[in-house]
Amino acid sequence: MRHILVFAKTPYTKTPYDQWLAGTGIVPVVLTPREYAQGYGHLPYVHAFDAYDTNQLVEKTALRLAREFDVEAVFARAEADIVRAARLRESLGLKGQHTASALAFRDKVVMKDHLVRGSVEIPAYRQVESAYTILDFVAEHGYPVVIKPVSESGSLGAAIVRDEADLDAYLASPWRGTSEIEVFVPGQMYHVDGLVAGGEVVFVHPFRYLHDCLSFRDDDWVANLPLTRSDPLYDRLVEAARAVLAELPTPPATAFHAEFWITPDDRLVFCEIASRTGGGMISGMVRHAFGIDLDKEWLYAECGLPATIGAPVYRPAGALCIPPRHGLLERLPSAADGQPECVREEMLTGAVGQVFHGGVKSGLFLAGYVVDGDTEDDVAAHLEQVAVWFSDNSRWRPVLSGGGAA
Structure with missing residues (x-):
């Protein structure tokens, strides 16, 4: 029997991995958030976790299971799992996306660093090191600007700063961790x-x-x-x-x-x-x-x-x-x-x-x-x-x- 490790941060109704793999001889070994566990409950190998995105027991369990079942591939479709899956493949020597690739598709600054000399126009950007980075960028490019986390999806945490009042409100709010700033693009x-x-x-x-x-x-x-x-x-x-x-x-x-x-x-x-x-x-x-x-x-x-x-x-x-x-x-x-x-x-x-x-x-x-x-x-x-x-x-x-x- 062949096995694949699946990071399943989606409900079973959306990703019925066993149905998709039926007849292939491949059995999924599933790691999933606690709230989705019941949907996958009929599968033979399901491991559920609280605080799935940040729970590092997910990585520990994934490594143990991957070795135990001698998995031939690792699959992850959710943004939060892209890097953790890449690091696991790299650790196990499996084919597929490795860490450098995953970061290039997830970290918006690394991404634009790859593209800055390419044929597609990208907006002026900079990684935010501190409030001074923001102030320097605004002084150079003017308003409006967009400040957003480097590795979130779905526009989560993105802020459009249109004027000095917006900037003061942003700077007065709690520090958000690693972010990037870029010029606002209308259209x-x-x-x-x-x-x-x-x-x-x-x-x-x-x-x-x-x-x-x-x-x-x-x-x-x-x-x-x-x-x-x-x-x-x-x-x-x-x-x-x-x-x-x-x-x-x-x-x-x-x-x-x-x-x-x-x-x-x-x-x-x-x-x-x-x-x-x-x-x-x-x-x-x-x-x-x-x-x-x-x-x-x-x-x-x-x-x-x-x-x-x-x-x-x-x-x-x-x-x-x-x-x-x-x-x-x-x-x-x-x-x-x-x-x-x-x-x-x-x-x-x-x-x-x-x-x-x-x-x-x-x-x-x-x-x-x-x-x-x-x-x-x-x-x-x-x-x-x-x-x-x-x-x-x-x-x-x-x-x-x-x-x-x-």
Whole structure:
């Protein structure tokens, strides 16, 4: 029997590793957060952890299990696991992404250091060593600037500093650890998602955001919509993604999620790239739009199994993520409330009776949907329709400062 070690920071319904590997002779050995353990409970080898992201017993257990089962590969699809998985592969001498590559795709400063002399424009940037770094950067480049952690995902911790008052408020807040500062880039944001297998890009497609990655801060939804091949930005975005992958130490098997701006004066500017599938409902959208399960195909590539990707047949589809509001969730919409017929996939991450404090990051959501339509315009309209339906059929109660409901 062959084994693969899986860092599974996703619910089983999203990543059914045993189903994907059925018939291959490979058995997954799973490490997962405590809250997801029940979903994986039917698997023979599951180890659950509290405080999964920072619990160093995860690494200790992973090393022990990898040796015990003589695993032939290590798989990790979540941002928090990319570096820990790379270090484990390196320690064991396994193929796949090693530490230098993982850091280049996770640390935004290391990433831009690789790309600064490449063909794709990147914004002026600097690693923040202290408040003096910020003051020097603002003096050189002016406002606005963006300050963000070097290794978070989903715009977590990102701050847009537009003037002196914003700067004073930022500097007065608690120190956030290692950060970078860069000039603010205006414009529309796009993302390019795809898959590398056998060292080659075997799937790549650009998408546009409806709203943007920071919409969650206003408790507003964000959506994703594929670009058509006739869109004038299609080739530019695909070529930019390929150029970035060529400049970075890209592993031979990985999914990727890259983000770019198109500025008002039509410049294409790099934002960031991750060696993983996109967050939110992006994987579901790709599955419905192209018939390709990026997570499954990435797992196969990591295991050295032949790809199951056929010729993609495009069907218009989009993804919608709705963040929680501030308050006690009293009611969630259901199909009985006249759910729009365009919905093809739904994922709810919360439950009635929970207290929420608004959006945390762009990839985390209360409700996620994949919708379809006959055309891209149909899909865009359906995304709006589902967002309105959800708002109209959910109910919230304010929460008092002491924690009780009003």
